[in-house]
Structure formats: C-alpha cells, structure tokens
Amino acid sequence: MEFSELIHKRKMTRSFLRDPIPESVLDRVLDQARRVPSAGNSQGFNFVVLEGHQTSAYWDVTLPKERRETFRWPNLLDAPVIITVWASPDAYLERYSRSDKQATGLGRGIEMWATPYWLVDSSFAAMVLQLAAINEGLGVLFFGMFDKASKVAEALKVPNECLPVGTVALGWPDPSGEPPGRSATELRRPIEGGPDAVVHRGSW
Ligand SMILES: Cc1cc2nc3c(=O)[nH]c(=O)nc-3n(C[C@H](O)[C@H](O)[C@H](O)COP(=O)(O)O)c2cc1C
Structure with missing residues (x-):
C-alpha cells in the first residue's frame, strides 16, 4: 500500500472476525x-502478544x-490477537549510565x-505496529x-518497573460494520489558521 493511502485509510476497527492471523503476517x-527510533537506541518497548484463546487472559x-x-463493541472480543505495550524506564537508566552517555546525568533517575x-519510544512502536498491521490488510484498535x-500486568507477568502504554487489538475487520467510536463525531483540527490550528509557524 502507498504510504499516503495508508495514512488516509487508517481508522480504528472495533469489530473483528475470529479468523486467525497467519504467523508470518504477525x-x-x-x-x-x-x-x-529510540533515545540512545535504548529500545525500551515491550509487547506481550496473546493469540487465540490466550486473549481471554x-x-x-x-x-x-x-x-x-452491555458492551458496545461485543465483536472487539473476537480479535484473534491482543498485544499489550509496556515501556521500560530501566532500559533508559541503564543505557544512559554507560560511559558515552554518563555526562548527560540521565542515568541517575527518571x-x-x-x-x-x-x-515516547513505546508510543512510536505502538504506532508502527498499527500501521504495519493495516498495511497487511488487518484492522486495529489502540x-x-x-x-x-x-x-x-500481574496476569501477564509483566516486570514491576514497566509502565502500561496501551493495548492493540488486531484482526480481520468484520465487514458487517460496527457501532462508531464515542469520539467519531469530533472534527479533525485544522492544519493552520485560527485558534484551533495544529500548526503554528514561527511561534505559537
Ligand atoms: C491514546 C489513545 C487511547 C485510546 N483509547 C481508546 C479507548 O479506550 N477506546 C476506544 O474505543 N478507542 C480508543 N482510542 C481510539 C480513538 O478514539 C480514535 O483514535 C479517535 O477517535 C480517532 O479515530 P480514528 O483513529 O478512527 O481516526 C484511543 C486512541 C489513542 C491514541
């Protein structure tokens, strides 16, 4: 898929078919x-991947x-894969304690x-995870x-130091559709011009 098509097609999916995702795709x-990318190449992002019956955990x-x-999106529970994303601050403290980064002082504590x-890095990883999945024809919900x-964290035996970033449900979108997300009517903010603009050129 073309990159710009991917970006424009990207939407959250909240209703999935039960069909599994082939291992090679996942x-x-x-x-x-x-x-x-990650700060100092610390790569402090972690995915706990649950497949098939494991998702019930x-x-x-x-x-x-x-x-x-009464859940609004019952077919969200049919997603064949659930990935929880966890950030490890310790990976950064360890990396920034090494000799080439020691002068920054960042190894001393969060x-x-x-x-x-x-x-930041775990969010980047979660975003690329979603885009890569959509590129394979899958739907995702973060x-x-x-x-x-x-x-x-306890159920999945995640180390205590890790912070929760979020959950990504992955699967083949249910073609029969789904109730819209609760924020679906929120308008996209304008790129520039006016007080609500995203982009501020020169200064805010
Ligand atoms: C940090 C974050 C948290 C979100 N949490 C939820 C959530 O708990 N439930 C949900 O249905 N959607 C959630 N979403 C999806 C947003 O509602 C959705 O991205 C937004 O309404 C824009 O819609 P779109 O992604 O389909 O363009 C979340 C998205 C982000 C980035």
Missing part, C-alpha cells in the same frame, strides 16, 4: 514495530463477564528526564488499560 508486523481482567452483555522517552493496568 511476525512481520512485530518485526516492523521494533524498528522504530486479557478480557477476563479488563471486562468482567457481567459487563460484556526525575532527571524532561520527557519520559520510554513512553485502547487503554485504564484502572485495570496493574491487574493486566
């Missing part, structure tokens, strides 16, 4: 996602059975960092773990 998506924690009957690059993050 492997390609994961390989592409890990090729993102995620849903059992985040969406108790009694809430499923409070030294003006920007938490572990979240969504939050909210107050269930620590329970998900």
Whole structure:
C-alpha cells in the first residue's frame, strides 16, 4: 500500500472476525514495530502478544463477564490477537549510565528526564505496529488499560518497573460494520489558521 493511502485509510476497527492471523503476517508486523527510533537506541518497548484463546487472559481482567452483555463493541472480543505495550524506564537508566552517555546525568533517575522517552519510544512502536498491521490488510484498535493496568500486568507477568502504554487489538475487520467510536463525531483540527490550528509557524 502507498504510504499516503495508508495514512488516509487508517481508522480504528472495533469489530473483528475470529479468523486467525497467519504467523508470518504477525511476525512481520512485530518485526516492523521494533524498528522504530529510540533515545540512545535504548529500545525500551515491550509487547506481550496473546493469540487465540490466550486473549481471554486479557478480557477476563479488563471486562468482567457481567459487563460484556452491555458492551458496545461485543465483536472487539473476537480479535484473534491482543498485544499489550509496556515501556521500560530501566532500559533508559541503564543505557544512559554507560560511559558515552554518563555526562548527560540521565542515568541517575527518571526525575532527571524532561520527557519520559520510554513512553515516547513505546508510543512510536505502538504506532508502527498499527500501521504495519493495516498495511497487511488487518484492522486495529489502540485502547487503554485504564484502572485495570496493574491487574493486566500481574496476569501477564509483566516486570514491576514497566509502565502500561496501551493495548492493540488486531484482526480481520468484520465487514458487517460496527457501532462508531464515542469520539467519531469530533472534527479533525485544522492544519493552520485560527485558534484551533495544529500548526503554528514561527511561534505559537
Ligand atoms: C491514546 C489513545 C487511547 C485510546 N483509547 C481508546 C479507548 O479506550 N477506546 C476506544 O474505543 N478507542 C480508543 N482510542 C481510539 C480513538 O478514539 C480514535 O483514535 C479517535 O477517535 C480517532 O479515530 P480514528 O483513529 O478512527 O481516526 C484511543 C486512541 C489513542 C491514541
């Protein structure tokens, strides 16, 4: 797919078919996602991949059975793959403690960092993961773990130091459609001109 077509076609999918994702496709998506830039090449992003029946480990924690009957997107639970994304601050502290980075002082602790690059880099990885999947014809939904993050971490044996970035559901989009997302009516902000613009040239 052409890059600009990919960007313009990209939309969240909230209803999936149960059909599995071939291993070769999933492997390609994961390989592409890990090729993102990262501060000091620290690569402090981690994916916990749940396939097929393993995905129930995620849903059992985040969406108790009694809430499923009224859940707005029941076919989200049919997604054959769930990937949770976790950021590791320790990877950055270790990297920036080494001799070539020691002068930055950033290895001393996370409070030294003006920007938490572990979240930046993990977000980059989560975005490329989504684009790579869409490029394969898959649908994706990035969504939050909210107050269930620590329970998900426990269920998936994620190390304590890791921070939750979000969850990506992947699968073949259900052609029969889905109820729209709750924010679907929000307008895209204008590129420039006016107080709501995204781009500020020269200064804000
Ligand atoms: C950080 C983040 C958190 C999100 N959390 C949720 C969520 O919890 N549930 C959901 O249905 N969509 C979630 N979304 C999807 C957004 O609602 C969606 O990206 C936005 O409305 C724009 O729609 P589009 O991506 O289809 O263009 C999230 C997206 C991002 C980037």
